[in-house]
Amino acid sequence: MGVLEDPVGFRQALVAWFQKNGRDYPWRRTRDPYAVLVSEVMLQQTQIATVLGRGFYARFMERFPDVETLAAAGDDELLKAWEGLGYYRRARFLREAARAVVGRHGGRFPEDPEEIRALPGVGRYTAGAVLSFAFDQPAAIVDGNVARVLSRLMDFHEPIDGPGLKSVWAWAGELVDPRHPRLFNSGLMELGQTCCRPGVPDCLACPVGKWCATREPERLPVKAKKVAMTEVTEHLVFARRGGRVLLRKIDEGRRAGMWRLPEREAAADWPELGRWKYGITRYRVTMVVHDPPAPMRAAAGEAWKRLDEIDGLVLPPTDRKALGQLLECG
DNA sequence: GATGCGTGGGG
DNA sequence: TCCCCAAGCAT
Numbered sequence: 001m002g003v004l005e006d007p008v009g010f011r012q013a014l015v016a017w018f019q020k021n022g023r024d025y026p027w028r029r030t031r032d033p034y035a036v037l038v039s040e041v042m043l044q045q046t047q048i049a050t051v052l053g054r055g056f057y058a059r060f061m062e063r064f065p066d067v068e069t070l071a072a073a074g075d076d077e078l079l080k081a082w083e084g085l086g087y088y089r090r091a092r093f094l095r096e097a098a099r100a101v102v103g104r105h106g107g108r109f110p111e112d113p114e115e116i117r118a119l120p121g122v123g124r125y126t127a128g129a130v131l132s133f134a135f136d137q138p139a140a141i142v143d144g145n146v147a148r149v150l151s152r153l154m155d156f157h158e159p160i161d162g163p164g165l166k167s168v169w170a171w172a173g174e175l176v177d178p179r180h181p182r183l184f185n186s187g188l189m190e191l192g193q194t195c196c197r198p199g200v201p202d203c204l205a206c207p208v209g210k211w212c213a214t215r216e217p218e219r220l221p222v223k224a225k226k227v228a229m230t231e232v233t234e235h236l237v238f239a240r241r242g243g244r245v246l247l248r249k250i251d252e253g254r255r256a257g258m259w260r261l262p263e264r265e266a267a268a269d270w271p272e273l274g275r276w277k278y279g280i281t282r283y284r285v286t287m288v289v290h291d292p293p294a295p296m297r298a299a300a301g302e303a304w305k306r307l308d309e310i311d312g313l314v315l316p317p318t319d320r321k322a323l324g325q326l327l328e329c330g
Numbered sequence: 331g332a333t334g335c336g337t338g339g340g341g
Numbered sequence: 342t343c344c345c346c347a348a349g350c351a352t
Contacts (some may be wrong), residue, residue, distance in 0.1 A: 043348040086336025
Protein backbone atom coordinates (compact mmCIF):
# COMPACT_ATOMS: atom_id res chain seq x y z
CA MET A 1 0.00 0.00 0.00
CA GLY A 2 1.26 3.45 -0.91
CA VAL A 3 1.84 5.93 1.86
CA LEU A 4 -0.59 8.45 0.38
CA GLU A 5 -3.42 5.90 0.64
CA ASP A 6 -2.71 5.26 4.29
CA PRO A 7 -1.19 8.35 5.85
CA VAL A 8 -2.73 7.56 9.22
CA GLY A 9 -1.10 4.16 9.50
CA PHE A 10 2.22 5.61 8.34
CA ARG A 11 2.09 8.41 10.91
CA GLN A 12 1.25 6.05 13.73
CA ALA A 13 4.07 3.68 12.86
CA LEU A 14 6.63 6.45 12.47
CA VAL A 15 5.65 8.31 15.63
CA ALA A 16 5.60 5.11 17.69
CA TRP A 17 9.01 4.15 16.36
CA PHE A 18 10.43 7.58 17.11
CA GLN A 19 9.07 7.62 20.64
CA LYS A 20 10.83 4.36 21.31
CA ASN A 21 14.04 4.91 19.34
CA GLY A 22 14.48 8.67 18.99
CA ARG A 23 17.78 9.97 20.29
CA ASP A 24 18.04 12.47 23.04
CA TYR A 25 19.47 15.74 21.77
CA PRO A 26 19.53 18.93 23.83
CA TRP A 27 17.35 20.71 21.27
CA ARG A 28 14.78 17.94 21.59
CA ARG A 29 14.49 18.57 25.31
CA THR A 30 13.54 22.20 24.98
CA ARG A 31 10.47 24.01 23.65
CA ASP A 32 12.23 27.35 23.70
CA PRO A 33 11.94 28.60 20.10
CA TYR A 34 15.21 30.51 20.43
CA ALA A 35 17.08 27.40 21.53
CA VAL A 36 15.50 25.47 18.67
CA LEU A 37 16.43 28.19 16.18
CA VAL A 38 20.06 28.19 17.33
CA SER A 39 20.27 24.43 16.87
CA GLU A 40 18.63 24.54 13.45
CA VAL A 41 20.91 27.26 12.16
CA MET A 42 24.00 25.48 13.46
CA LEU A 43 22.81 22.27 11.84
CA GLN A 44 22.33 23.82 8.40
CA GLN A 45 24.65 21.75 6.21
CA THR A 46 26.51 20.69 9.34
CA GLN A 47 26.57 17.28 10.96
CA ILE A 48 25.21 16.61 14.43
CA ALA A 49 28.56 15.14 15.46
CA THR A 50 30.21 18.50 14.79
CA VAL A 51 27.61 20.65 16.53
CA LEU A 52 27.25 18.33 19.51
CA GLY A 53 30.56 16.52 19.76
CA ARG A 54 32.69 19.62 19.55
CA GLY A 55 30.51 21.48 21.99
CA PHE A 56 29.38 24.34 19.75
CA TYR A 57 25.75 24.22 20.82
CA ALA A 58 26.35 23.99 24.55
CA ARG A 59 28.97 26.77 24.49
CA PHE A 60 26.80 29.04 22.38
CA MET A 61 23.74 28.59 24.57
CA GLU A 62 25.78 29.19 27.69
CA ARG A 63 27.27 32.34 26.24
CA PHE A 64 24.08 33.60 24.57
CA PRO A 65 21.22 32.01 26.55
CA ASP A 66 18.44 34.22 25.15
CA VAL A 67 17.61 36.62 22.31
CA GLU A 68 18.51 39.68 24.34
CA THR A 69 22.02 38.42 25.03
CA LEU A 70 22.60 37.44 21.42
CA ALA A 71 21.13 40.68 20.12
CA ALA A 72 23.72 42.55 22.15
CA ALA A 73 26.68 40.37 21.12
CA GLY A 74 29.74 41.98 19.54
CA ASP A 75 31.32 40.82 16.28
CA ASP A 76 34.36 39.27 17.91
CA GLU A 77 32.61 37.21 20.56
CA LEU A 78 29.96 36.14 18.07
CA LEU A 79 32.51 34.98 15.51
CA LYS A 80 34.64 33.36 18.20
CA ALA A 81 31.67 31.23 19.25
CA TRP A 82 31.27 30.15 15.63
CA GLU A 83 34.95 29.54 14.86
CA GLY A 84 35.37 26.17 13.20
CA LEU A 85 31.69 25.71 12.34
CA GLY A 86 31.90 27.27 8.89
CA TYR A 87 29.34 29.28 6.93
CA TYR A 88 30.08 32.22 9.18
CA ARG A 89 27.34 34.45 7.88
CA ARG A 90 24.94 32.12 9.67
CA ALA A 91 26.18 33.63 12.91
CA ARG A 92 25.48 37.15 11.71
CA PHE A 93 22.02 36.18 10.47
CA LEU A 94 21.30 34.53 13.80
CA ARG A 95 22.20 37.71 15.63
CA GLU A 96 20.07 39.70 13.19
CA ALA A 97 17.20 37.33 13.87
CA ALA A 98 17.63 37.87 17.61
CA ARG A 99 17.63 41.62 17.06
CA ALA A 100 14.45 41.32 15.01
CA VAL A 101 12.75 39.35 17.79
CA VAL A 102 13.80 41.96 20.33
CA GLY A 103 13.07 44.99 18.16
CA ARG A 104 10.19 43.96 15.95
CA HIS A 105 8.42 41.53 18.31
CA GLY A 106 9.21 43.05 21.69
CA GLY A 107 11.38 40.12 22.77
CA ARG A 108 8.64 37.55 22.34
CA PHE A 109 9.47 34.94 19.72
CA PRO A 110 6.85 35.04 16.93
CA GLU A 111 4.61 32.00 16.39
CA ASP A 112 3.27 33.15 13.06
CA PRO A 113 4.72 31.22 10.07
CA GLU A 114 5.17 34.37 7.97
CA GLU A 115 6.91 36.21 10.76
CA ILE A 116 9.24 33.31 11.53
CA ARG A 117 10.03 32.89 7.85
CA ALA A 118 10.87 36.59 7.65
CA LEU A 119 13.67 36.29 10.22
CA PRO A 120 17.16 36.58 8.70
CA GLY A 121 18.75 33.22 7.90
CA VAL A 122 15.42 31.43 8.24
CA GLY A 123 14.29 29.68 5.07
CA ARG A 124 11.48 27.28 4.42
CA TYR A 125 13.08 24.36 6.22
CA THR A 126 14.18 26.26 9.32
CA ALA A 127 10.81 27.98 9.65
CA GLY A 128 9.06 24.60 9.53
CA ALA A 129 11.50 23.20 12.05
CA VAL A 130 10.87 25.99 14.57
CA LEU A 131 7.11 25.77 14.02
CA SER A 132 6.95 22.01 14.50
CA PHE A 133 9.71 21.44 17.06
CA ALA A 134 9.09 24.43 19.31
CA PHE A 135 5.40 25.15 18.81
CA ASP A 136 4.18 21.71 17.70
CA GLN A 137 2.44 23.21 14.70
CA PRO A 138 1.81 20.99 11.64
CA ALA A 139 4.36 22.63 9.34
CA ALA A 140 6.19 20.60 6.71
CA ILE A 141 9.96 20.30 6.69
CA VAL A 142 12.26 19.06 3.94
CA ASP A 143 15.97 18.76 4.55
CA GLY A 144 18.44 16.29 3.10
CA ASN A 145 17.14 13.51 5.33
CA VAL A 146 13.46 14.05 4.53
CA ALA A 147 14.17 14.41 0.81
CA ARG A 148 15.95 11.07 0.84
CA VAL A 149 13.29 9.31 2.89
CA LEU A 150 10.42 10.62 0.79
CA SER A 151 12.19 9.95 -2.54
CA ARG A 152 12.52 6.33 -1.52
CA LEU A 153 9.08 6.06 -0.01
CA MET A 154 7.56 7.40 -3.25
CA ASP A 155 10.11 5.76 -5.57
CA PHE A 156 10.75 9.22 -6.95
CA HIS A 157 13.40 9.34 -9.67
CA GLU A 158 13.43 13.03 -10.51
CA PRO A 159 16.41 15.03 -9.23
CA ILE A 160 15.70 16.53 -5.83
CA ASP A 161 18.07 19.44 -6.44
CA GLY A 162 15.80 20.88 -9.12
CA PRO A 163 12.08 21.36 -9.74
CA GLY A 164 11.44 17.87 -8.34
CA LEU A 165 11.93 19.28 -4.87
CA LYS A 166 8.48 20.81 -5.12
CA SER A 167 6.93 17.35 -5.17
CA VAL A 168 8.88 16.41 -2.06
CA TRP A 169 7.60 19.48 -0.22
CA ALA A 170 4.06 18.66 -1.29
CA TRP A 171 4.37 15.12 0.10
CA ALA A 172 5.90 16.40 3.31
CA GLY A 173 2.92 18.73 3.67
CA GLU A 174 0.40 15.96 3.03
CA LEU A 175 2.03 13.55 5.38
CA VAL A 176 2.84 15.68 8.40
CA ASP A 177 0.84 14.39 11.34
CA PRO A 178 -1.70 17.04 12.40
CA ARG A 179 -1.84 15.48 15.86
CA HIS A 180 1.87 15.08 16.54
CA PRO A 181 3.79 17.41 14.20
CA ARG A 182 6.86 17.56 16.40
CA LEU A 183 7.17 13.83 16.88
CA PHE A 184 6.37 13.15 13.24
CA ASN A 185 8.91 15.56 11.79
CA SER A 186 11.54 14.46 14.28
CA GLY A 187 10.80 10.85 13.34
CA LEU A 188 11.18 11.55 9.64
CA MET A 189 14.62 13.06 10.20
CA GLU A 190 15.66 10.38 12.67
CA LEU A 191 14.66 7.75 10.13
CA GLY A 192 16.90 9.39 7.55
CA GLN A 193 19.83 9.37 9.96
CA THR A 194 19.49 5.79 11.10
CA CYS A 195 17.67 3.31 8.81
CA CYS A 196 17.18 5.33 5.65
CA ARG A 197 20.80 6.45 5.39
CA PRO A 198 22.53 7.71 2.24
CA GLY A 199 23.89 4.89 0.11
CA VAL A 200 22.75 1.50 1.29
CA PRO A 201 19.92 1.78 3.84
CA ASP A 202 19.02 -0.69 6.56
CA CYS A 203 15.58 -1.61 5.26
CA LEU A 204 15.27 -4.62 7.56
CA ALA A 205 15.17 -2.26 10.54
CA CYS A 206 12.77 0.19 8.91
CA PRO A 207 9.53 0.80 10.83
CA VAL A 208 7.66 2.01 7.74
CA GLY A 209 8.88 -0.46 5.13
CA LYS A 210 5.37 -1.65 4.34
CA TRP A 211 4.58 1.78 2.89
CA CYS A 212 7.82 2.10 0.90
CA ALA A 213 7.44 2.00 -2.88
CA THR A 214 11.03 1.67 -4.01
CA ARG A 215 12.94 -1.52 -4.70
CA GLU A 216 16.22 0.24 -5.32
CA PRO A 217 16.67 2.60 -2.38
CA GLU A 218 20.43 2.68 -2.89
CA ARG A 219 19.88 4.61 -6.14
CA LEU A 220 17.78 7.29 -4.50
CA PRO A 221 17.56 10.18 -4.19
CA VAL A 222 18.63 11.28 -7.66
CA LYS A 223 20.79 14.39 -7.78
CA ALA A 224 21.65 16.26 -10.94
CA LYS A 225 24.21 18.87 -10.05
CA LYS A 226 27.89 18.26 -10.01
CA VAL A 227 30.15 21.13 -9.14
CA ALA A 228 33.45 21.56 -10.92
CA MET A 229 36.31 22.27 -8.53
CA THR A 230 38.84 24.98 -9.31
CA GLU A 231 42.42 24.65 -8.15
CA VAL A 232 43.84 27.68 -6.36
CA THR A 233 47.21 28.32 -4.75
CA GLU A 234 47.73 31.02 -2.18
CA HIS A 235 51.11 32.19 -0.94
CA LEU A 236 51.20 33.23 2.70
CA VAL A 237 54.06 34.30 4.92
CA PHE A 238 55.05 33.28 8.41
CA ALA A 239 56.85 36.30 9.79
CA ARG A 240 58.07 36.54 13.39
CA ARG A 241 59.45 39.49 15.28
CA GLY A 242 60.27 39.50 18.95
CA GLY A 243 57.92 36.68 19.88
CA ARG A 244 55.13 38.03 17.73
CA VAL A 245 53.60 36.83 14.48
CA LEU A 246 52.36 39.00 11.64
CA LEU A 247 48.65 38.49 10.94
CA ARG A 248 46.07 40.22 8.82
CA LYS A 249 42.46 40.93 9.71
CA ILE A 250 40.12 40.26 6.81
CA ASP A 251 37.84 43.23 6.34
CA GLU A 252 35.38 41.96 3.79
CA GLY A 253 33.90 38.89 2.15
CA ARG A 254 33.16 35.48 3.51
CA ARG A 255 35.76 35.55 6.24
CA ALA A 256 35.33 39.17 7.31
CA GLY A 257 36.53 39.68 10.85
CA MET A 258 38.83 36.66 10.85
CA TRP A 259 42.62 36.75 11.10
CA ARG A 260 44.91 34.96 8.67
CA LEU A 261 48.57 34.69 7.84
CA PRO A 262 49.25 37.59 5.47
CA GLU A 263 49.34 36.98 1.75
CA ARG A 264 52.14 38.29 -0.48
CA GLU A 265 52.37 37.73 -4.20
CA ALA A 266 56.15 37.95 -4.06
CA ALA A 267 56.19 35.13 -1.53
CA ALA A 268 55.89 32.50 -4.27
CA ASP A 269 59.66 32.76 -4.77
CA TRP A 270 60.55 32.66 -1.08
CA PRO A 271 61.63 29.53 0.80
CA GLU A 272 58.75 27.24 1.61
CA LEU A 273 57.93 26.26 5.21
CA GLY A 274 55.06 23.96 4.47
CA ARG A 275 51.85 23.50 2.56
CA TRP A 276 48.31 22.59 3.56
CA LYS A 277 45.24 21.80 1.48
CA TYR A 278 41.68 22.76 2.20
CA GLY A 279 38.46 23.08 0.27
CA ILE A 280 36.21 26.08 0.34
CA THR A 281 33.00 25.91 -1.68
CA ARG A 282 34.08 25.22 -5.24
CA TYR A 283 37.76 25.87 -4.68
CA ARG A 284 40.46 23.41 -3.87
CA VAL A 285 43.07 25.55 -2.20
CA THR A 286 46.71 24.78 -1.69
CA MET A 287 47.99 27.06 1.02
CA VAL A 288 51.76 27.52 0.78
CA VAL A 289 53.49 29.21 3.70
CA HIS A 290 56.81 30.94 3.06
CA ASP A 291 59.74 32.21 5.08
CA PRO A 292 60.39 35.90 4.32
CA PRO A 293 64.04 36.46 3.34
CA ALA A 294 64.05 39.94 4.85
CA PRO A 295 62.27 41.53 7.83
CA MET A 296 58.62 42.17 7.10
CA ARG A 297 56.75 45.40 7.56
CA ALA A 298 53.10 45.40 8.60
CA ALA A 299 50.87 46.57 5.77
CA ALA A 300 47.42 48.10 6.23
CA GLY A 301 45.16 45.78 8.19
CA GLU A 302 48.11 43.76 9.45
CA ALA A 303 49.42 43.59 12.99
CA TRP A 304 52.08 41.84 15.04
CA LYS A 305 50.26 39.56 17.46
CA ARG A 306 51.66 38.02 20.64
CA LEU A 307 51.43 34.26 20.76
CA ASP A 308 49.19 34.38 23.82
CA GLU A 309 46.80 36.68 21.94
CA ILE A 310 46.29 34.31 19.07
CA ASP A 311 44.09 31.86 20.95
CA GLY A 312 41.56 34.61 21.46
CA LEU A 313 41.48 35.67 17.82
CA VAL A 314 39.23 34.11 15.23
CA LEU A 315 41.19 32.15 12.64
CA PRO A 316 40.08 29.75 9.90
CA PRO A 317 40.89 26.21 11.05
CA THR A 318 43.51 25.72 8.33
CA ASP A 319 45.41 28.83 9.36
CA ARG A 320 45.22 27.87 13.01
CA LYS A 321 46.48 24.39 12.25
CA ALA A 322 49.32 25.64 10.07
CA LEU A 323 50.30 28.28 12.59
CA GLY A 324 50.32 25.72 15.38
CA GLN A 325 52.65 23.46 13.47
CA LEU A 326 54.92 26.31 12.39
CA LEU A 327 55.26 27.55 15.96
CA GLU A 328 56.06 24.06 17.17
CA CYS A 329 58.85 23.66 14.64
CA GLY A 330 60.54 26.90 15.09
C1' DG B 331 17.59 29.04 -11.21
C1' DA B 332 22.46 29.14 -10.50
C1' DT B 333 25.96 30.31 -7.51
C1' DG B 334 28.54 31.29 -3.23
C1' DC B 335 29.16 30.09 1.30
C1' DG B 336 33.07 26.03 5.50
C1' DT B 337 34.41 22.28 7.59
C1' DG B 338 35.21 17.60 9.04
C1' DG B 339 34.07 12.74 8.86
C1' DG B 340 33.67 8.56 6.27
C1' DG B 341 33.96 5.36 2.28
C1' DT C 342 44.48 10.46 -1.42
C1' DC C 343 40.26 11.80 -3.14
C1' DC C 344 35.53 12.35 -3.33
C1' DC C 345 31.08 12.77 -1.24
C1' DC C 346 28.27 15.24 1.43
C1' DA C 347 25.77 16.92 6.01
C1' DA C 348 19.13 19.42 10.08
C1' DG C 349 20.01 25.38 3.83
C1' DC C 350 19.90 30.21 2.85
C1' DA C 351 20.53 34.51 0.38
C1' DT C 352 21.26 36.83 -3.69
